[in-house]
Amino acid sequence: MPPAAPVGQVDPVMDTYARFPISLTRGRGAWVWDDRGRRYLDCVAGIAVCTLGHSDARMRRALNRQLGKLQHVSNLYRIPEQEELAGAITARSCFDRVFFCNSGAEANEAAIKLARKHGQTVRGIQGTEARPPLILTAQASFHGRTLAAVTATGQPKYHRGFEPMVSGFRYFPYNDTAAFEALLASSEAEGPQVAAVLLEPLQGEGGVHPGDRAFFQRVRELCDARGILLVFDEVQIGVGRSGRLWGYETLGVEPDAFTLAKGLGGGIPIGALAVKRAVDHFRPGDHASTFGGNPFACRAGLTVLAEIERRQLLGHVQRTGQLLQQTLGDLVKRHPQQLAGVRGWGLLQGLVLRPEAPPAPAVVKAALEEGLLVVPAGADVVRFVPPLTIQPRQVRQAVERLEKALIGLG
Incomplete structure (x- = not known):
């Protein structure tokens, strides 16, 4: 283990983790x-x-070959590996298009922006500071550490010290159909105000709570009836961890969009927002990521998906x-x-x-x-x-x- 910093010398790594004493x-x-x-x-x-x-071994060989070709270029140009990975995801899921970034939090940030735009363009919500478009999320959820993603996270312990949080989020008990219906009704009492519902098919960080199929089916019905965007956060459960490729398959409910990261790159940072064509509201200039979907990260994702099938x-x-x-x-x-x-x-x-x-x-x-x-x-x-x-x-x-x-x- 690297020696501790000498007395009086500051450890150069910021204290954001309570690390175990092993290296x-x-x-x-x-x-x-x-x-x-x-x-x-x-x-x-x-x-x-x-x-x-x-x-x-397969991952090592694939990434070594990619490093011998190209590791990064700007998204100002077409990237074959990115297009191939997007095609691999859409061919294996219910989605049509993919935006790439670097992490789960970034993928959820992209989903939050998409939800805001959906609220304006589809539901006609003219958001103001006093009355913003709403995104409904579950208590005990976890959606990341950036300011909007941590606001979406329904755990007050992650909010402390960073107030005020981003406006426009409301929370309900996970898997509680009656509570969700009541929150939705109260949120829309004066007209359309909910842009999206953001849910994990299985809550990981919040205590490993699997989603209830009947609850998710009812949420899907209510979102369909009102034109509300339904987004699944599959950052932790996606890419085969449930025993199916995607968590939504276990629930038998298709979302309008979902977010991926973690297991997609097998250890190489990559995040993704996949959407159905009908809710692809982004246009050039709406969103971007310098590193997102570069050839190296996409080669990792392609290798993971290929190996899941091959093995x-x-x-x-x-x-x-x-x-x-x-x-x-x-x-x-x-x-x-x-x-x-x-x-x-x-x-x-x-x-x-x-x-x-x-x-x-x-x-x-x-x-x-x-x-x-x-x-x-x-x-x-x-x-x-x-x-x-x-x-x-x-x-x-x-x-x-x-x-x-x-x-x-x-």
Whole structure:
């Protein structure tokens, strides 16, 4: 591990993370090693990012070839790799066009701007500072750290210290049809005012809460009836993590647009907003991204999608996700005083802790000592988001290591 800054000298890295005291230096598949040679089973994967695992041979070869050709040019010119990736996404989804950026927060910012324009051009909402177009989002959601995206996030803890937030967002309890209908009715009591509804098919950061199919179907019906844009944030659940390529497929509900990032690049920064042709309101000059959709990042995305198909990873995720959920469920039965249950889809699973158990950050720290990397999802959920290539024996090893950590905590 790099030595700490000498007394009196400022650490050059800003203090935006409460980092664990290990320095990871290399990885292979679902394993990573620190600078002292200790090995860890990685069920974080960069927080649902490393789709194909670490140092994947196919990814290395594809990116090395791309670096030998071209890594970046301006979006002022056509980019073949970008057009190919956009075509790969639209061919595999219900969407027609794609805008590329660099992260999930940026993708959601693009969606928020699109929603504002939809509100004006389709719903005739003449937004003012006092009465802006509204975007309805769920409590316990997470949509990113930029100012508009963090305002869309229905968790007040992320707002503190950054007030005033961006105007035009209202929140309702996730999966609560009656509450959503009441908020929609009150928001439109004096005429059209809601531009969009922004939802995660499964809330990850907010505690691993899967969407309810009947709720999402009702939201779709109400949006259709009023011409409201329905946007899904698939930054964490998209690109195969649910066991289907896209989260909306699990719900049986098509949104008008969705956002991607994380797993799309397999570790290379890329974000995307995909839309149906009818709601493609952007025109030249409306939005842009200097780095978005450059040849290098798009080659990474193309490789991820190709490898998901070549290796038949969706079926693999369904099987290993079921094994992970079942094995964690057995753990709950063995430790009922500490554990309350398991919830999730595919390889995004949350182990729910009881109020009397140690909080999730303490469990994560204890797991680290056992050579297992997991991540909290709020104060009472331990989240598993391993590479989609994780093997059944590694799933069992992960749960065994977590059980040792729980026993050690008492």
